[in-house]
Amino acid sequence: MLKIEKLESGYGAMQVLWQPSLEVSRGSITALLGPNGAGKSTLLSTVLNSVKPWGGKVYYKGEDVTYTPSHKKVHKGMALVPEGKHLFPNMTVYENLAMGAYLDKALAHKSESLDLVYTLFPRLKERHSQMAGLLSGGEQQMVTISRSLMTKPELIMLDEPSQGLAPKLVSEVFETIRKMKYDIGLTILLVEQNVDASLDSADYVYIMHEGSIKAEGVTEKIKESKDITSTYLGV
Amino acid sequence: MIFEQLMGNIVQGLILGAVYGMATMGLSLIFGVLKVVNVGHGAFIMVGAFITLFFFNTLGLNPLLAIPVAFAVGLAIGLLFYHTAIKRLLNAPELATLLATFSAGVLLEESIKLIFGSEFRGYNWDIGNIDLGFTALPVSKLYACLGSVLIALLLYIWFNRTRAGTAMRSVVEDSEGARVCGVNVQGAYAMSFAIGIGLTVASGVLLTMFIPVGINPYMGGGYTLKAFVIAVLGGLASPYGAFFGGLVFGFIENTSYTLFALLPGVEPFALTRFLSFMILLIILLIRPTGIIKAK
Numbered sequence: 001m002l003k004i005e006k007l008e009s010g011y012g013a014m015q016v017l018w019q020p021s022l023e024v025s026r027g028s029i030t031a032l033l034g035p036n037g038a039g040k041s042t043l044l045s046t047v048l049n050s051v052k053p054w055g056g057k058v059y060y061k062g063e064d065v066t067y068t069p070s071h072k073k074v075h076k077g078m079a080l081v082p083e084g085k086h087l088f089p090n091m092t093v094y095e096n097l098a099m100g101a102y103l104d105k106a107l108a109h110k111s112e113s114l115d116l117v118y119t120l121f122p123r124l125k126e127r128h129s130q131m132a133g134l135l136s137g138g139e140q141q142m143v144t145i146s147r148s149l150m151t152k153p154e155l156i157m158l159d160e161p162s163q164g165l166a167p168k169l170v171s172e173v174f175e176t177i178r179k180m181k182y183d184i185g186l187t188i189l190l191v192e193q194n195v196d197a198s199l200d201s202a203d204y205v206y207i208m209h210e211g212s213i214k215a216e217g218v219t220e221k222i223k224e225s226k227d228i229t230s231t232y233l234g235v
Numbered sequence: 236m237i238f239e240q241l242m243g244n245i246v247q248g249l250i251l252g253a254v255y256g257m258a259t260m261g262l263s264l265i266f267g268v269l270k271v272v273n274v275g276h277g278a279f280i281m282v283g284a285f286i287t288l289f290f291f292n293t294l295g296l297n298p299l300l301a302i303p304v305a306f307a308v309g310l311a312i313g314l315l316f317y318h319t320a321i322k323r324l325l326n327a328p329e330l331a332t333l334l335a336t337f338s339a340g341v342l343l344e345e346s347i348k349l350i351f352g353s354e355f356r357g358y359n360w361d362i363g364n365i366d367l368g369f370t371a372l373p374v375s376k377l378y379a380c381l382g383s384v385l386i387a388l389l390l391y392i393w394f395n396r397t398r399a400g401t402a403m404r405s406v407v408e409d410s411e412g413a414r415v416c417g418v419n420v421q422g423a424y425a426m427s428f429a430i431g432i433g434l435t436v437a438s439g440v441l442l443t444m445f446i447p448v449g450i451n452p453y454m455g456g457g458y459t460l461k462a463f464v465i466a467v468l469g470g471l472a473s474p475y476g477a478f479f480g481g482l483v484f485g486f487i488e489n490t491s492y493t494l495f496a497l498l499p500g501v502e503p504f505a506l507t508r509f510l511s512f513m514i515l516l517i518i519l520l521i522r523p524t525g526i527i528k529a530k
């Protein structure tokens with residue numbers, strides 16, 4: 001579904017990505033783990049081309065989309081739930097969700113998408129007319145995830161969706177991610193700091209450190225190899 | 236007698252204020268979306284004034300007809316300027332865009348001077364007065380005021396009721412959030428910059444109705460300064476805040492002018508200018524984010 005080959009990018013003169021390569025197969029949950037500052041968020045931003053790639057390739061459904069503008073990637077079905085929410089604080093919950101259906105393709109399915117996210121997060125239905133900026137942290141995260149679902153994605157990339165949430169909400173977020181896979185049939189690239197919960201949900205795991213991939217494998221393998229988990233994940 | 240004069244100045248002040256407000260919306264729009272301060276603001280107003288001269292003196296047409304043309308010219312200049320310079324400078328330190336907009340202003344001023352010379356020009360569009368009892372209101376100024384209100388309303392409708400306008404609002408609220416919704420953020424930047432310049436050039440047409448013989452290549456400087464005061468009054472980033480800031484400013488300017496004129500030995504024009512900047516300083520000291528809370 002998504003194939004990343006030797007991607008390079010950075011900020012100004014500082015290179016952050018040093019040719020990581022990874023693949024996300026259709027219908028899977030692929031976890032990208034690694035310490036703070038490893039370049040995980042930069043990788044996702046570069047895949048969406050909101051940070052410009054310097055080199056390497058991004059293929060989506062077999063097509064080279066390395067330099068395709070972000071809004072066209074969203075149209076093609078690639079979604080990103082960015083780190084740190086980025087919702088529209090002075091719009092209502094409903095208006096935020098409606099913005100997710102901004103593109104024609106998504107607009108055509110707006111009401112069924114709304115039903116879907118209201119089923120996933122009934123709280124959002126109760127709060128639909130509230131200003132998003134006034135919601136609790138957990139509710140804001142639900143809005144951000146839902147807004148991306150409203151774009152009618154096939155691939156969804158989530159950047160630390162459980163960050164800063166209370167334990168009960170963390171398990172709710174991971175439950176939702178599994179539903180995205182099993183009930184909605186999405187392909188998921190999950191960036192997380194929460195190693196245990198990620199290893200419980202993921203099919204395949206990549207471990208990133210200082211801008212490149214240091215280890216990869218099916219989840220069971222990664223769990224078993226103690227030197228990998230202790231070196232890179234502090235488990 | 237003084238009361239009547241004051242009443243007259245309140246009305247005239249609000250009418251001028253509506254036009255001042257409209258003339259600041261472009262500045263606030265560009266700042267609100269791109270966080271770019273257009274230091275060359277007044278030069279774009281000047282371009283609108285020269286377009287009006289051309290319409291009235293050369294073509295013999297109604298100056299109001301210059302409004303859509305000025306807007307279109309502003310859109311074109313705005314797009315050109317955005318794509319040649321601003322786009323590349325958005326991630327650079329703020330000084331870069333300040334210098335770029337300053338230079339664009341100088342470039343416009345000197346180009347117009349090269350073509351038309353630097354003497355003061357004007358035109359006389361006399362279409363009568365409306366007698367309000369306490370004051371006589373030139374119909375041309377009334378048109379300028381109505382035009383400003385109409386343009387402000389259109390902008391409001393465009394922002395809140397159209398897809399492109401909603402996309403623009405989402406970019407203002409969170410550009411990264413807008414991007415992941417599929418909004419073409421670069422396109423939205425270009426569009427709001429162009430619309431901001433379009434509004435500013437169009438406002439130059441409306442402002443000429445208040446300065447019968449005050450049109451020259453360097454007329455913009457004063458308007459740039461006033462627009463800064465108004466934008467700060469209105470909360471900087473909101474075009475509607477700017478509109479109300481304009482009303483307040485027009486009112487203060489006109490009323491204080493009348494009051495200062497009553498003082499013996501005072502040059503009211505200079506003192507009014509002084510007062511404007513006192514207001515700016517005071518606001519910046521007590522409420523740096525502006526008086527009217529931006530939405």
Ligand SMILES: Nc1ncnc2c1ncn2[C@@H]1O[C@H](COP(=O)(O)OP(=O)(O)O)[C@@H](O)[C@H]1O
Binds near residue numbers: 016040041
């Ligand atoms: N917008 C930015 N501008 C400059 N440097 C950045 C920016 N975002 C991240 N970085 C730097 O890039 C490196 C990787 O950061 P990031 O991709 O956020 O890592 P992670 O998501 O794995 O924590 C860090 O050194 C960080 O300081």
Ligand SMILES: [Mg+2]
Binds near residue numbers: 042
């Ligand atoms: Mg990160």
